[in-house]
Amino acid sequence: MSVTRRDLFKLGGVGGLGLVGAGLVTVPISTVSAKSASQLGSADMPKPYAAAFYRPPVLKPQSTSVDPDGAKVNHYRITMRQADAQILPRKKTGILGYEGIFPGPSIELEQGTRAVVHMRNQLPQFHPKFGHLMATSTHLHGSASLPQYDGYASDVTPRGFCKDYHYPNFQPARTLWYHDHGVHFTAQNVYSGLAGLYIMHDKLERALLPQGAYDVPLVLSDAMFAADGSLGYDDRDHSGLWGDVVLVNGRPWPVMKVQPRVYRFRMLNASVSRSYRPSLSTGDPLYIVATDGGLMPSTQAVSNWRHGMAERYEVLIDFSKYKPGQRIELRNLSNPNNRDYDHTNKIMAFDVVAPPSESAMKLDPKWNVIPTKLADSHVMALTEKDAEKKRYFRVEHEGTGEPWTISDVTWEDVIASNFKLVSADPRLDAVEVWEIENKSGGWFHPVHIHLIDFQILSRNGKAPFGYEKGPKDVVYVGEGEKVKVIMKFGPHKGRYMVHCHNLPHEDHSMMIQFRVGLAADDPDPNDPIHAAPCELDTETD
Secondary structure: OEOOHHHHHHHHOOHHHHOOOOOOOOOOOOOEEOOOOOOOOOOOOOOOOOOEOOOOOEOOOOEEEEOOOOOEEEEEEEEEEEEEEOOOOOOOEEEEEEOOEOOEEEEEEEOOOEEEEEEEEOOOOEOOOOOOEOOEOEEEEOOOOOHHHOOOOOEOEOOOEEEEEEEOOOOOOEEEEEEEOOOOOHHHHHHOOOEEEEEEEOHHHHHHOOOHHHEEEEEEEEEEEOOOOOEEOOOOOOOOOOOOEEEEOOEEOOEEEEOOOEEEEEEEEOOOOOOEOEEEOOOOOEEEEEEOOEEEEEEEEEOOOOEOOOOEEEEEEEHHHOOOOOEEEEEEOOOOOOEEOOOOOEEEEEEEOOOOOHHHHHOOOOOOOOOOEOOOOHHHHOOHHHOOEEEEEEEEEOOOOOOEEEOOEOHHHHHHOOOOOOOEOOOOOOEEEEEEEEOOOOOOEEEEEOOOOEEEEEEOOEOOOHHHOOOEOEEEEOOOOEEEEEEEOOOOOEEEEEEEOOHHHHHOOOEEEEEEOOOOOOOOOOOHHHOOOEEOOOOOO
16 A cells, blocks of 8 residues: 555644654754753653663464475464553653564564564554554565565555565575564654564574574664653654663663673664664673674674664674673764763673583583684675676765755655656666765765665775675665675565665655666566555454
């Protein structure tokens, strides 16, 4: 179901225009420091390291089946609904969540097990705080899904309707996440809680890296709060939202108890606009073993790294060198073009507890191992000589009130073309090099390319950072930077999006599309605009 911004404002009333960022003063953004953004009293403001660590629940399939070709299929059901969350010490905060929680329940399965997710929209008709129509589109970020199941921004499901999303899960093991991608209001919807993890395993990853209790998801986000405990929102004239409370899995600056052994952390930056630069208070190295698209060729030891919105990094921390009773902090050194507050230099803390028995440790040979050699992948073997075409893109912004653009194109232009306008038309299985340059002074842009994994070839003509030398689907394009990426387009034909993952930029209107393997007038059997949702059945749904 296709909906334009004008349609949403018409249906949602002027509240969608009047409440977002109303009455708040805009200042230029560089790396700005301020005391706070929330309007909470001191007794209601959460304190760092007072909350216990929380791990999102894993969603069990409602049923399983077998496809005609013999593949196992897990069937899941998720309901989007309004709920209250206990984020603050004394006040409840209204959220919109998958199954009414933030983060939503994690889906965890093996490579080759397909999934059908029955996504049900039982949200309020209008956003309870911002007033826009709650029409959603679910994107499984990192999945090579067919276009009609990719969360195409203008393919929305209204309240009272549902949609079945089919996920192939043939890619190498990786950390994915699902989040709302509804046209023009992705920022408000994700900020309100519509995000969750989707973890895919394979045999190689299971053999190399910690599993189970020692394989830990960390969903990083930030928020600001109104005096009544509700979420505040100020995107500073659509430039970005930077909260003063850092959340990990929906808890403010939590403390996790860890054993003196190696842990694996799947770190997702689910913030609307904030980037992070994580580091350990001890100064010890962290070991990056996987990027957005799964295992890297080799482990990269780093003291810190630049972590943009929607990027995923899988990180090993070796706690075996610390003694029981010791506290280690995961800190945030921040980056240019953020807005920082009193406590946004903190992420979470780890308290080391007594070690397990020697016999228990022997059952897990990975308890004290940092692997060096990891995995080869097709995308990391590509070279510039393999490319049959090179393309150039500019990410730009003309000024306050003007749209954010990619090479002078906006999503409004795509809508106006009846979704025909494309900025690239690679053939199926083509290898191309794309160069992306940040021409907007004062901002950074995490650029996400749907469908494919890519390799970063260079950054400002030099080698990419060591920590990003793995398969990626988001590239951090800093102020004044020019990056070059290489990718192979497939395995599906159809239309997919490219956009900035600073979500107010995406919504206003830094998003374009490309078309794989089809000419402009070819019939498109996977047209996402005609992927009609189903109406909820009150008896069965």
